[in-house]
Amino acid sequence: SQTIHQWPATLVQPVGSPLSLECTVEGTSNPNLYWYRQAAGRGLQLLFYSVGIGQISSEVPQNLSASRPQDRQFILSSKKLLLSDSGFYLCAWSEGLYNEQFFGPGTRLTVL
Amino acid sequence: AQKITQTQPGMFVQEKEAVTLDCTYDTSDPSYGLFWYKQPSSGEMIFLIYQGSYDQQNATEGRYSLNFQKARKSANLVISASQLGDSAMYFCAMSLSGSARQLTFGSGTQLTVLP
Numbered sequence: 001s002q003t004i005h006q007w008p009a010t011l012v013q014p015v016g017s018p019l020s021l022e023c024t025v026e027g028t029s030n031p032n033l034y035w036y037r038q039a040a041g042r043g044l045q046l047l048f049y050s051v052g053i054g055q056i057s058s059e060v061p062q063n064l065s066a067s068r069p070q071d072r073q074f075i076l077s078s079k080k081l082l083l084s085d086s087g088f089y090l091c092a093w094s095e096g097l098y099n100e101q102f103f104g105p106g107t108r109l110t111v112l
Numbered sequence: 113a114q115k116i117t118q119t120q121p122g123m124f125v126q127e128k129e130a131v132t133l134d135c136t137y138d139t140s141d142p143s144y145g146l147f148w149y150k151q152p153s154s155g156e157m158i159f160l161i162y163q164g165s166y167d168q169q170n171a172t173e174g175r176y177s178l179n180f181q182k183a184r185k186s187a188n189l190v191i192s193a194s195q196l197g198d199s200a201m202y203f204c205a206m207s208l209s210g211s212a213r214q215l216t217f218g219s220g221t222q223l224t225v226l227p
Contacts, residue, residue, distance in 0.1 A: 032213065034214060034215075042219065042220075043203060043217040043218055043219045043220050044157075044203065044205075044215070044217040045217075046214050046215065046216070049214050059214070088155055090157060092157070094213060099145045099147070099162055099164070099207060099213060100147070100159050100162055101147075101159070101213075101215055102159060103149075103156060103157035103158075103159075105155070105156055106155045106156065106157075108155070
């Protein structure tokens with residue numbers, strides 16, 4: 001069966017520091033991968049998605065970036081965090097022929 | 113551009129009763145998918161049910177059913193026989209055709225089941 005991992009689960013970072021959140025999927029090949037952000041009490045906003053290695057599409061211009069160095073690995077990064085980057089970050093995957101997206105446990109990021 | 117609207121920020125239901133959570137959508141694409149997700153206080157997003165735009169019948173999954181009214185562009189979630197564990201935030205979402213099938217989410221409805 002497929003599983004999706006995210007780490008860290010919780011992160012507190014100062015403004016201006018770098019960020020690296022990692023997401024890995026097991027039990028599937030060539031999945032679509034997604035990064036979402038959820039502000040407190042709000043819905044999810046799609047940040048990036050990837051349909052293959054090295055293929056990244058950005059939905060929202062910001063100081064975040066994403067990379068997919070391996071088939072089942074998706075990384076969210078920033079060189080300098082802003083206060084507005086605080087939120088709950090969720091990684092998700094789906095198979096190309098099917099519709100459901102399955103989410104990881106999320107990373108709660110607080111930027112101070 | 114596609115849009116999902118959930119007009120109920122919060123809902124209360126008595127245990128063992130049924131509840132309907134509203135969702136309307138807007139898209140000009142004839143091919144799309146509609147989803148409901150549950151988010152408990154732990155934060156994980158749990159997939160509940162899916163309805164395709166060309167599906168003739170309403171989707172059902174256990175106690176969850178999706179009341180799909182295409183002409184009205186609504187996709188309401190019905191939870192039958194509510195349980196205390198159903199208390200959570202519920203999100204409606206839509207995907208369009210295409211290989212990426214990225215989701216657009218509504219703002220969510222906080223459901224509280226009362227004992």
